[in-house]
Structures are given as C-alpha cells and as structure tokens.
Amino acid sequence: MSGWLGPEEWQALALSLKVATWATLAALPLGLFVAHALARWQFPGKQILNGLVHLPLVLPPVVTGYLLLLTFNPTAPVGDALNAIGITFAFRWTGAALAAGVMGFPLMVRAMRLSIEAVDPKLEQAAATLGASRIWVFFTVTLPLILPGVLAGAILGFAKAMGEFGATITFVSNIPGQTQTLPSAIYAFLQVPGGEGAALRLVLISVVVAMGALLASELLARRLAKRVGGA
Amino acid sequence: MSLSVHIRQRLEGFDLEVDFDAPPGLTALFGASGTGKTSVVNAVAGLSRPDRARIAVGDWALCDTGQRLHLPPHKRRLGYIFQEGRLFPHLTVRQNLHYGAWFTRRHGPGEDMARVVEMLGIGALLNRRPGALSGGEKQRVAIGRALLAKPRLILADEPLAALDEARKAEILPYFERLRDEAGIPILYVSHSPAEVARLATTVVALERGRVARMATPGELFSDPGFRPAGPRAIGAVLEARVRLHHDDGLTELDAGGVPLFLPHISEPPGHPIRVRIAAQDVTLSLDAPGRISALNVLSGTVDEVQAGDGPGAVVAMKTPAGRVLARVTRRSVAALDLKPGLACHAIVKTVSIAPGDVGGGA
Numbered sequence: 001m002s003g004w005l006g007p008e009e010w011q012a013l014a015l016s017l018k019v020a021t022w023a024t025l026a027a028l029p030l031g032l033f034v035a036h037a038l039a040r041w042q043f044p045g046k047q048i049l050n051g052l053v054h055l056p057l058v059l060p061p062v063v064t065g066y067l068l069l070l071t072f073n074p075t076a077p078v079g080d081a082l083n084a085i086g087i088t089f090a091f092r093w094t095g096a097a098l099a100a101g102v103m104g105f106p107l108m109v110r111a112m113r114l115s116i117e118a119v120d121p122k123l124e125q126a127a128a129t130l131g132a133s134r135i136w137v138f139f140t141v142t143l144p145l146i147l148p149g150v151l152a153g154a155i156l157g158f159a160k161a162m163g164e165f166g167a168t169i170t171f172v173s174n175i176p177g178q179t180q181t182l183p184s185a186i187y188a189f190l191q192v193p194g195g196e197g198a199a200l201r202l203v204l205i206s207v208v209v210a211m212g213a214l215l216a217s218e219l220l221a222r223r224l225a226k227r228v229g230g231a
Numbered sequence: 232m233s234l235s236v237h238i239r240q241r242l243e244g245f246d247l248e249v250d251f252d253a254p255p256g257l258t259a260l261f262g263a264s265g266t267g268k269t270s271v272v273n274a275v276a277g278l279s280r281p282d283r284a285r286i287a288v289g290d291w292a293l294c295d296t297g298q299r300l301h302l303p304p305h306k307r308r309l310g311y312i313f314q315e316g317r318l319f320p321h322l323t324v325r326q327n328l329h330y331g332a333w334f335t336r337r338h339g340p341g342e343d344m345a346r347v348v349e350m351l352g353i354g355a356l357l358n359r360r361p362g363a364l365s366g367g368e369k370q371r372v373a374i375g376r377a378l379l380a381k382p383r384l385i386l387a388d389e390p391l392a393a394l395d396e397a398r399k400a401e402i403l404p405y406f407e408r409l410r411d412e413a414g415i416p417i418l419y420v421s422h423s424p425a426e427v428a429r430l431a432t433t434v435v436a437l438e439r440g441r442v443a444r445m446a447t448p449g450e451l452f453s454d455p456g457f458r459p460a461g462p463r464a465i466g467a468v469l470e471a472r473v474r475l476h477h478d479d480g481l482t483e484l485d486a487g488g489v490p491l492f493l494p495h496i497s498e499p500p501g502h503p504i505r506v507r508i509a510a511q512d513v514t515l516s517l518d519a520p521g522r523i524s525a526l527n528v529l530s531g532t533v534d535e536v537q538a539g540d541g542p543g544a545v546v547a548m549k550t551p552a553g554r555v556l557a558r559v560t561r562r563s564v565a566a567l568d569l570k571p572g573l574a575c576h577a578i579v580k581t582v583s584i585a586p587g588d589v590g591g592g593a
Contacts, residue, residue, distance in 0.1 A: 122317055125278055128304040129311040130380045131334030136305075140330070144321045 009198055011177050012185035013205055019093060019181055020161035023101035024154055027108055031153065035112035036138070040121075057106040061166025068099055068171040095172035096179045100161035108157040115149020116142065148221040155217035159210055182206055232289035234258060234384065234416045238274050240281035242267065247274075247281070247440040256432025257410040257417040259448075261424075267440040268420045272388050275418060276311055277304040288384045288416060308335070310377030310415075312387040316369040318361035324372050325357040331380025341381035351375050351405060367398035374405055378413070385409065385417040391426060396585075399426075406430050424464040425588050428452055428507040452507070453554035455537040455545035465545060466509035466588075467556045473502045481526075481581065486552035492526040493584040504589060510545060512583035513557035516576045517567055527579040529555055533569050548577055 005013070037043070038050055056064050072079040072089040079090065089095035119142055127137045143150075165183035172179040174188055186202045189195035233254055240247040247267045251258075260268045273279040275286050277293065280301060286294040293307050294300060310331070318327050328348070332341060348354050351371045361369060370390060377385060387406070391399045403426070410417060410430060421427050427434055428448045436444040436451065444451060451457055453467040471486035476495065484491040484504060491506065498504060520528055531550030538544045544564045546557045555577050559569075569575070 122313070122315070123319060125304070126311065126313060126317040127319070127330070129276055129278075129307075129309045129386075130331035130376065131305050131308075132330075133303075133305050136334065141319060141321075 005201060006198060008176060009185065009202055012180055012182050012202065015093060015096075015177070015180065016162055016182040019096045019100055020158050022094075022097040023104060023161040024158045026097070027101040027105050027157055028150075028154055031105060031108040031157070032112055032150065035109045035153075036116055036142075038109070039113045039116035053109050054106045056103050056167075061103065061164070062170050064102060065099060065167035065170025068095075068102065068167065072098070072171075089172070091172050091175065091179060093172075093178055096168050096181055097161075099167040099171045100164040100181075101157075103164045103167055104157035104160035107160055108153040111153035111156055112146065112149050115146040115152075118149075119145045148224040151220050151224070152217055155213050159213050162209055162213075163206070232383075232414075232416050234418060235285070235287045236271065236275060237285045238271060238281045239283040240270065240274060240279070242270055242440065245440045247271065249437070249440065249442055251435050251442055251445055253416070253418075253433045253435065253445075255414075255416060257406070257419055257430050258433045258435060259427040259431035260418065260420045260437060261422070261427045261431075261434050262437035262443075263422055266437040268422075268437055269388055270440075271437070272311075272386050272418060272420055275384070276309055276386055277302060277307050291383065293384075305334070308338070308381065308383040310380050310382030310385040312370075312373050312377045312385070312390045314389040314392050316361070316366075316373040318364075318369055318372055318376070320361050322360070323357065324353065324359055324361070324364070327361065327372060328357075328375050328379055331376055335381040338381050342378050344379060347375045347378050350408065365398075366394050367401055370394060370398070370402055371405070374402070374409075378409070382415060385413070385415055387417065388420045389422070390419075391421075391423075403429060424452065424466065425507055425585070428466070428468045429505055429588070448505075449553070453547065453556060455535055455547045455556055465511070465556055465558060466507050467547075467554050469506045469508060469553045469555070471504050471506055471552070473498050473500045473504055475500055487550075489529055489550065489552040490527075491552065491579075492581045493589060494582065496589055506584060507588040508555060508579055508584065509588070510556040510558035512579060513555060514578040515546060515548075515557050515559060515563070515567065515569070516578060517573075519576060520578055523578065524580075525578045526581045529577040529579070531555070531575065531577070533571055533573045533575050535571060536564060536569055538564070548575060550577065 034053060038046065070076060072095065074080060074083050074088065074090060089098050123141055124137050127141045132140060163183060168179065168181060169184055174180050174184045180188065182202055186199045189199035233252060235252045237250045238247055247270050249271050260271055262268055270279065274281045274284060283296045284294045285297065292300055293302050319330065322330065328344065335341065351374060353368065353371050353375060356364060356368055356372065364372065391402055394402065407430065410432065419430060431448045434446055434448050434451050435442055444457060448468050449470065469486050471484040471491060474483045474485045476482050480495050481492050482496050484493065484506065493506065529550040529552055531548045533546060534549045534554065535547040536544060538561055542560050543558055544561045546559060546569055548555045548557065557577055
C-alpha cells in the first residue's frame with residue numbers, strides 16, 4: 001500500500017483527514033447551538049445571523065479565504081491577540097482547519113436546523129411539565145430526536161472540509177506537510193510535468209472517501225430514524 | 232388540597248377572564264371547543280404567560296403576577312396528561328414512565344412504579360416503544376408517566392377525546408381511582424357531559440373565556456336551563472348504589488329507594504355509582520305505565536318546565552331518586568298540561584343507559 005502512494009501523497013491524505021476531523025469537531029457544537037437558536041428562538045438580529053452563517057456558501061471561496069487572512073494574520077488585531085495566547089492560524093494546519101470549518105458550517109447548520117424544526121415542540125413542553133429544565137429537555141428529548149440530522153450535518157461538513165480548496169489556499173497557501181490538503185496536492189501535482197499519475201491516485205482517494213462518508217451517513221441516519229420511529 | 236385559579240389573558244378572539252376556587256377532588260373545566268379551556272390549563276401549567284394571574288395549589292403559589300412570580304413549568308410539580316399522549320418516541324415505555332420520576336427524585340419517594348404499572352395494566356408493554364402501542368395503551372402510559380412525576384397537581388386536557396368508546400370505557404375507571412385515591416387536585420378539561428358527569432367533583436363551565444357556572448355535576452346537570460353543549464347533551468345525574476347483579480345480565484341499582492335496571496356493570500354490590508340519564512331517553516306519562524317493555528319507572532312530580540327556542544322543551548321532575556330531566560316536545564307539554572306540581576312518571580329504557588354514562592360515584 002505504501003508503495004502505491006508516495007510519501008508526499010500520504011502526507012496530503014493524512015493532513016486532509018486531520019484537518020477535516022478537527023474542523024468538523026470544532027464546528028459541531030457551535031453549529032448545533034446556532035441551528036437551535038435559528039430554529040427555536042426569537043431574537044433581534046436573527047436574520048443577520050442567518051445571513052452571516054450562509055455567507056460562505058454564496059461568496060466566492062477566494063473571498064472567504066482572503067477575509068480570513070485579513071482577520072487572522074498575525075499583524076491584524078484579532079490574529080495578534082490570538083497569537084499572544086499561543087494560537088496561530090496563518091500558514092498552519094490549524095488555519096486550514098479553520099477555513100474548512102467555516103466553509104462547511106452553513107451546510108452543517110442547515111441540516112441540523114431542519115431536523116430541529118421537525119421536532120414537535122409539544123414533546124419538549126411535555127418534558128418541561130415532567131420536571132426537565134430547558135437544558136435537560138435539549139439533551140434528553142431534542143438531541144436524541146435530531147441525532148440523524150446532526151449526523152447528516154456532521155458528515156456533510158466533513159465531506160466539505162475534505163474538499164475545501166479555494167479558501168484554504170488563499171488563507172494558508174499550499175505548504176506540503178503543513179497546509180497541503182488533498183485538493184491542494186492534486187492542484188500542485190497537476191502544475192508539474194509527470195505529476196498526472198500522483199494526481200489521479202489522489203483523485204481516486206477523494207472519490208472513495210467522499211462516497212464512503214455519504215454511504216455511512218445514509219446508513220446511520222436510517223438506523224436512527226428506525227429507532228426513533230419506534231417500529 | 233384546593234385549587235385557586237385567577238387569570239386575565241388576551242387571546243385571539245376573546246379575553247380570558249377566569250376566576251374560581253375549587254375544593255379538593257376533580258375539577259372539570261367544561262365547555263364547547265374554543266371557550267378557553269386549554270388556555271386555562273396551559274396557564275396553570277406555565278406553558279403560557281397570562282397578562283395577570285394568581286394560580287395556587289393549596290397555599291403554594293405557581294404564579295402571582297402581583298408578586299412577579301412565574302414558576303417555569305418544570306418547577307410546578309405537574310402531572311400533565313395531554314390529549315395526544317405526547318410520549319417520547321425515542322424512549323421505551325419503561326423509560327417514558329421513569330422520565331418524570333428522575334427529575335423529581337430529590338422530592339423524596341413518590342408513587343410506587345410497580346403499583347402504577349399494575350393499576351394501569353401496562354406491565355406487558357414496558358419494553359416496547361410508543362410507536363408500537365394502540366391509542367388506549369399510549370394514553371394509559373401517559374397517565375402513568377404523569378403520576379410517577381410526583382405531581383402536586385394533575386392536569387388532563389381532553390385525555391379521552393382521541394379514543395373510541397371502548398377505549399374510553401377502559402380508561403375512565405383510572406381517573407375515578409385517581410380522584411378517589413391520589414389526594415391530589417385534578418384539573419380535567421372536557422367537552423363531554425358524560426365524562427364530566429361521571430368524574431367531576433366540581434364543574435366549572437366556561438363560555439367565551441368566562442366562568443358561566445360552577446357547581447357539582449348533580450346540581451348543574453339537573454338544571455333544565457343549563458345546556459352549553461346543545462340539547463342532546465342534557466341529562467341529569469343520579470347517585471345510586473349497586474344492589475345486585477341478576478342472572479340475565481342486568482344490574483339493579485338502588486337510587487334513593489327506587490330500583491334502576493341497567494346493562495351489567497362490574498362494580499360489586501354496595502358500590503356507589505353515578506348514572507347519567509340523557510333527557511332525550513326519558514318518556515313522560517301521566518298514568519302509571521302498565522304493560523310496557525321499559526324496566527325503569529321513576530314516579531314523582533313536575534318541578535320545572537323550560538321551553539326551548541325550537542319545538543322542544545325540558546321538563547325537570549322531582550323523584551325519590553333525585554331530579555330527572557326529560558326532553559319532550561312543546562306539543563306534549565301542552566297536550567299533557569305539564570306544569571309544576573303535577574304527578575307524573577318518567578320511563579327510561581334500560582338499554583338506553585350507555586356504559587359511558589355509568590361510573591363509580593365520588
């Protein structure tokens with residue numbers, strides 16, 4: 001197997017998995033919170049929050065990447081402040097994870113919001129009358145019922161993170177071993193003569209990973225739906 | 232413990248202005264749909280926020296806008312039985328039953344799980360999920376779940392409305408036992424005179440968001456002028472006792488010394504029973520009836536005659552068994568010259584007394 005893939009290709013695959021995993025794990029709780037707020041709460045500025053969440057979906061990825069660079073580069077106030085407490089995003093794998101997380105966020109929130117809206121608020125009311133506070137209602141009734149949606153959101157986010165290219169390359173460039181994810185590596189291989197073979201192998205891996213993720217999510221979602229349906 | 236409810240709330244279509252202080256037992260909120268019954272229960276549960284309100288169970292205030300007090304639902308110690316059950320689909324029956332008990336465990340031991348399961352007959356369902364239960368089974372589990380949450384107040388919003396007659400007959404006795412054994416006030420919403428007559432200790436009749444009448448079911452339903460749910464819903468409630476069960480499938484009751492025959496019921500001899508006699512099933516006769524098929528004849532005197540807007544009239548009769556209402560035509564009132572003081576006989580067919588009209592008396 002290791003003979004089939006060169007060290008540089010392995011590096012890109014491992015980095016992509018790491019970046020996508022962290023991007024998904026970090027975005028999940030925040031996404032769940034935002035999805036819940038958008039689905040259930042009324043507050044001023046709700047439409048603005050909704051717009052902000054969806055912005056990465058409609059902006060050119062290059063623009064998102066450039067905005068991230070403007071915000072998080074070490075000379076900008078935000079980047080500088082984070083730098084001071086030991087968090088650096090620019091030109092690091094963490095930056096790639098941030099870009100991937102931001103790009104996958106709207107997909108995640110959409111899937112989770114839809115599933116939260118499908119939960120009958122009457123069940124949540126019933127839980128409250130039985131003595132459950134708001135936070136307990138969420139963890140014992142809402143969350144179990146929306147688990148298929150959360151899972152679908154997470155898988156979508158993960159897949160998006162695996163494939164994210166434009167924002168990543170703009171924000172953290174294309175440094176092998178540091179920020180060179182699968183798509184960046186494919187792009188790089190295509191720029192050099194004789195790189196088509198390596199590019200093709202990475203393309204194949206991308207397809208397999210994406211298909212696997214989709215099938216897994218479908219399967220899990222079906223199982224959960226059956227359990228919740230109670231049949 | 233008594234239940235005190237005072238609510239002012241703007242609703243779509245009308246304003247809710249409800250005040251009542253109900254004695255211990257089962258208080259029925261009675262009225263047609265759209266009279267604000269559910270709004271009252273939701274305010275008591277804390278699911279809605281009235282503009283002004285004072286709601287208390289005994290001396291424990293749940294809501295007092297004057298004191299800026301509004302307990303959230305989860306602190307009100309409720310057992311709310313919803314019309315649609317609202318069981319949690321992702322939990323088994325056992326987990327549903329335990330749900331409330333877990334959150335209220337710091338309030339000390341409550342109802343014994345085994346006893347509640349036994350009383351409701353749901354032992355065989357414990358490992359199933361709600362999706363696999365029938366409507367009646369779901370509702371029994373919902374009752375159990377509410378009881379096991381150690382409630383200080385039980386709320387029931389049309390808990391039987393979604394069920395057919397057979398399932399209703401199956402669940403009504405549980406509410407009777409709850410009323411007689413639990414010692415917790417029950418607020419029970421219903422638009423069914425049969426249910427209310429059978430279960431209520433006190434009836435609060437609502438009309439357009441206001442309390443129109445508050446009385447015992449006996450007083451309320453024997454008033455010929457009270458007809459909030461249309462003429463077909465008129466019918467007096469008699470208090471009786473089971474005398475004996477006959478071999479031919481009939482049960483004989485003793486209602487103030489008068490024998491009353493009805494289709495077999497399961498209560499043992501000596502057991503107190505409430506019977507609702509629908510006014511439209513009563514025939515009046517001036518002569519003592521001779522050879523007729525109807526088994527029940529209640530003799531007495533006419534007490535009150537109320538002519539309706541249409542061709543009908545309601546005649547109230549005083550009998551040793553209690554007040555009986557009969558719905559007859561105005562033509563008959565004129566032909567028989569029915570007026571207060573006249574001796575008269577009320578004839579009731581045994582088979583016209585439905586099982587839903589008979590229940591254990593309070």
